[in-house]
Amino acid sequence: MLDRLRSIVQAVNSAKDLRSALDIIVSRVSEAMDTEVCSVYLLDSDINGHVLMASQGLKQEAVGHVSLGLGEGLVGLVAQQAEPVNLVDADQHPSFHFLPETGEEPFKSFLGVPIIHHRSVLGVLVVQNRERRRFDAGEEAFLITLSAQLAGVIAHAEATGAIQGTSPSGHKTADTTFSGVSGSSGVAIGTAVVIFPPADLRHVPMRAVTDIDHELELFNNSLQAVRNDMSALYENTAGHMPEGERELFNVYLHMLDDDALGREVVEQIRNGVWAQGALAHVANEHVRSFELMSDKYLRERAVDIKDLCSRVLAYLQEREPVKTEYPEDTILVSEELTPSMLAEVPKENLRGLISVKGSGSSHVAILARGMGLPTVMGVVDLPINQLDGKEMIVDGYNGQVISNPTDQLRQRFQDTIREEDVLTQGLADIKDLPCETADHHRVHLWVNTGLISDVIRSLDQGAEGIGLFRTEVPFLLSERFPSEQEQASIYREQLQAFSPMPVTMRTLDVGGDKDLPYFPIEEANPFLGWRGIRVTLDHPEIFSAQIRAMLKASIGLNNLQIMLPMISSVSEVVASTQLIKKAYRELLQEGHDVKYPRVGVMIELPAAVYQARSLARMVDFVSVGSNDLTQYILAVDRNNPRVANLYNSFHPSVLQALRHVVSEAHQEGKQVSICGEMAGDPGAAVLLMAMGFDVLSMNSSTLLKVKSVIRSITMDAAQDLLEQVMLLEDAQTIRSAVDMALYNAGVDRLLRSSRIH
Secondary structure (H helix, E strand, C coil): CHHHHHHHHHHHHCCCCHHHHHHHHHHHHHHHHCCCEEEEEEEECCCCEEEEEEEECCCHHHCCCCEEECCCHHHHHHHHHCCCEEECCHHHCCCCCCCHHHCCCCCCEEEEEEEEECCEEEEEEEEEECCCCCCCHHHHHHHHHHHHHHHHHHHHHHHHHHHCCECCCCCECCCEEEECEEEECCEEEEEEEEECCCCCHHHCCCCECCCHHHHHHHHHHHHHHHHHHHHHHHHHCCCCCCHHHHHHHHHHHHHCCCCCHHHHHHHHHHCCECHHHHHHHHHHHHHHHHHHCCCHHHHHHHHHHHHHHHHHHHHHHHHCCCCCCCCCCEEEEECCCCHHHHHHCCHHHEEEEEECCCCCCCHHHHHHHHHCCCEEECCCCCCHHHCCCCEEEEECCCCEEEECCCHHHHHHHHHHHHHHHHHHHHHHHHCCCCCECCCCCECEEEEEECCHHHHHHHHHCCCCCEEEEECHHHHHCCCCCCCHHHHHHHHHHHHHHHCCCCEEEECCCCECCECECCECCCCCCHHHCCCCHHHHHHCHHHHHHHHHHHHHHCCCCCCEEEEECCCCCHHHHHHHHHHHHHHHHHHHHCCCCCCCCEEEEEECCHHHHCCHHHHHHHCCEEEECHHHHHHHHHCCCCCCHHHHHHCCCCCHHHHHHHHHHHHHHHHCCCEEEECCHHHHCHHHHHHHHHHCCCEEEECHHHHHHHHHHHHCCCHHHHHHHHHHHCCCCCHHHHHHHHHHHHHHCCCHHHCHHHCCC
């Protein structure tokens, strides 16, 4: 059965569109299970019903024309319950609904299983037989397993059609919504620009061209260049490689002939597709076909096709490098956004971001919040190679991407953007006012930065210090380790811009979701692996150079604070402080007038939570990184969109850990700050203030909203709210209680624009 299962899934994966995929499913399942009928019904939201999309055994004229309303018939029952329905006498069941157009009256036995993708029921897979019998447990399990494996393929095929403006049943559709998770709040409307890696056939977008002759010439020249390479390889391997293996290069040459791959690509180009997209389309089709073949030798030829076409693509990109045009309303789209991609776009043209991979707590999402860019992450079903040049709406509040918007929907989002602008302008009045409650409890609002542009925005928002300078950002944007002098220059800019206010510099924090291109860290489980302080203690030369650069940069300013990330034990603090003292002594000996800085630790791991007092005793201050702390307490990879809904900083366990850290650190007389995204949420900020956090550090875009809320509430009210929520047992209930408290305080207008997860 496993071989049949694999064979069906592979066949469906090779289908060119949704209808082809469904036709393969019904014919192959009917054959594998020896049933007289196999049908697929898919949910079409535009008509609010389940449409018969493919069938083996029912009347073909009914396919695409017959539908059942939501909850109607046995198909509706399966979808509603999201569970299999297995019946001997289907027509006797109270939910049975006879559809004469299908010709299903002779078929008595019925087994239907839901097709579920990301908790949503896409449709129902049904098998039927004439004889009255219950499908056995093995048959039911087979159909459930198959349905689970095919759900993603069907979802992707549906999404591709939706981008083109058609529903599953072929109706014209609009306001097509793709769900992800919010990376940065706000709304943006603009033109999608797809960024893709070089020589990667999987992600080349389809683009229309008018100069077909130019594209044909470009393709033929690149094809000839690869032919020349293959011929040269054949000649150069004479006497060094067995003749049988050398013949592979001649096979490659035949594959490039005008009556093979080359012809198909030319046909695509003549249809108005640019050469790179045409090549990628043809190559991917052939790779899928070869991967389906039962013969192992032929299956392995898929690798040869991929290699050969990648060579042609590389020449295409070399001869005519992709010159990305960024319109003034750019929505940047990629399989996986990186900081360097953001840096390529003129800031005045960038409106929003969409990433297939990542989550609301990934590094790029944090940068996006700092830049005030509406962002949606983890849109796993989005067919990005179909998006280039299309109008898109980024709904950063609800974590949704919308294509083919109607005029009414576009207007509604434009109104939201105007409302945001008005709100932002209104908050400017409190920029220079202190952040204190109505009963005069003072809280310090600092900012998280990574670039000098962040500093300028932060000062404009009235920030009182930098609670987290991400020193890895310059490392991420460089092609090698920055020198000590280069680092000192970057750090000096930050320190000078904020002087005399404190600037907290976190030592290099790479690993996890932050890999340096020139220092890759390959691990099966990077978030539990070599990252943060573990990397720099293993490479003291990197750590020491960075500390020396920080100390040099602070000469004459003396507003530097150094913070150690990912601390899990006292021994790591001892080792780190020894290296800091060593660098300090070296600089004194070299004649530099440096001052020893305040040193603090980040509490991001459960181990550090339970050693908070011991750690606080060893340093000058303590800072909680709520993003990672939430991740590790809840065992939720914050870059995985499949579990993004489980990541919630309002979880009772997270709140208890935060309260414990504040209490332990204060007993040692040490200042406690929090520099995760939680600090930038107005509701969360009220709870953090009530817990006793001395400093809240956030992205500059949320600072005034947090200040507005804190100035509108009393410390007594905040502490009463904290005591109430600490008795609650569910994150959503806690969130609702906080929202209600802010609603009663009259500041609910700020909730939507700052929501965290």
